[in-house]
Structures are given as C-alpha cells and as structure tokens.
Amino acid sequence: MLSYLAPDHYFNNFYEISPEFLLSLGCKYLFSDVDNTLAPYEVAEPDERISAWIRAVSDAGISIVLVSNNGPERIELFNRTLGVHAYADCKKPTKKRLGAIMNELGATRENTVFLGDQIYTDVLSARRLGAHAAILVPPIRDKKSLFFRFKRLMERPVMWRFRRKQAKKTQA
Numbered sequence: 001m002l003s004y005l006a007p008d009h010y011f012n013n014f015y016e017i018s019p020e021f022l023l024s025l026g027c028k029y030l031f032s033d034v035d036n037t038l039a040p041y042e043v044a045e046p047d048e049r050i051s052a053w054i055r056a057v058s059d060a061g062i063s064i065v066l067v068s069n070n071g072p073e074r075i076e077l078f079n080r081t082l083g084v085h086a087y088a089d090c091k092k093p094t095k096k097r098l099g100a101i102m103n104e105l106g107a108t109r110e111n112t113v114f115l116g117d118q119i120y121t122d123v124l125s126a127r128r129l130g131a132h133a134a135i136l137v138p139p140i141r142d143k144k145s146l147f148f149r150f151k152r153l154m155e156r157p158v159m160w161r162f163r164r165k166q167a168k169k170t171q172a
C-alpha cells in the first residue's frame with residue numbers, strides 16, 4: 001500500500017518540472033491539480049510564472065488538463081487567461097469523472113501523467129486510473145487546520161517509502 005501511494009517523481013515546485021522531463025515520460029496529457037499545486041487557494045488568477053510554465057508545457061505538445069475538486073467559479077476564473085482544458089468538481093480520488101474526462105480527450109493510461117500536492121487525492125487518483133506516472137509537489141501553502149496536519153502525518157510513511165525507492169534506484 002505504501003509503495004502504491006508513493007509518487008513516481010517529486011519536485012519542490014511545479015515550475016521545476018520541465019517540458020523535456022514530461023516528454024521523457026511519454027506524457028501527452030498532464031492532469032494537474034490547481035489548489036496548492038499551481039497556486040494557493042486565495043490566488044484567484046494565475047501569475048506570470050504559472051502562465052509561462054503552462055505555455056512552455058503546451059508548446060511542447062502536451063495538453064494540460066486542470067482537474068480540481070474545487071467548484072466551477074474558482075476553476076473558470078483561474079483558467080480564464082490560460083484557456084486550457086479545465087474541469088471542476090472532479091471528486092478525486094474517485095475515478096468515474098476523471099475516467100470520463102480521459103475518454104473525452106482521448107488520453108490513455110500510457111500518455112497521461114498526474115501532478116498534484118496530495119498523496120491521498122492526486123497520487124491515489126493517478127494509481128486508480130492506471131496513469132503512467134504521478135508527480136508530487138509539496139503544498140504551496142499548508143493549511144494549518146487539524147485535518148490538514150493529520151493528512152501530513154498520514155503522508156509521512158508514504159514519503160519514507162518514496163525516498164527508499166529513490167535511494168535504491170541511485171544505487172542500482
């Protein structure tokens with residue numbers, strides 16, 4: 001279970017993920033979370049760094065698909081200047097809606113990569129859909145609530161497993 005949930009790749013920030021790296025994974029569709037992955041909750045519209053990264057990834061021939069559990073007001077406003085595929089109320093980590101979106105876009109397991117800040121939401125969605133890879137970034141702004149602190153605690157053993165996997169890879 002811990003290995004199942006461990007991400008395949010970990011970056012400190014979304015903008016450190018280069019288009020070349022995504023292409024090397026065989027990524028044609030990048031299903032990206034929004035809140036705390038690309039921007040904190042209270043930032044309604046993307047800044048230049050987000051826009052530039054989205055443009056660079058799109059220019060590499062990768063379709064960006066914003067998939068959020070947040071509502072349509074948030075996602076439509078965030079996507080207003082970006083104009084990428086964007087879906088609200090995705091109900092991650094359940095796979096029904098995400099699977100339908102993949103079908104609608106013609107994305108396959110092999111060419112779909114997931115990006116998000118939550119192991120039990122974003123990485124788990126990737127696993128359930130059989131996506132080719134799951135990339136994790138730390139949440140941009142951690143919520144201080146007890147619930148979020150509990151989630152962080154739950155993620156700790158998964159991340160230990162991830163680091164062990166990485167250590168083994170570099171030894172090999």
Ligand SMILES: [Mg+2]
Binds near residue numbers: 034036037116
């Ligand atoms: Mg998030």
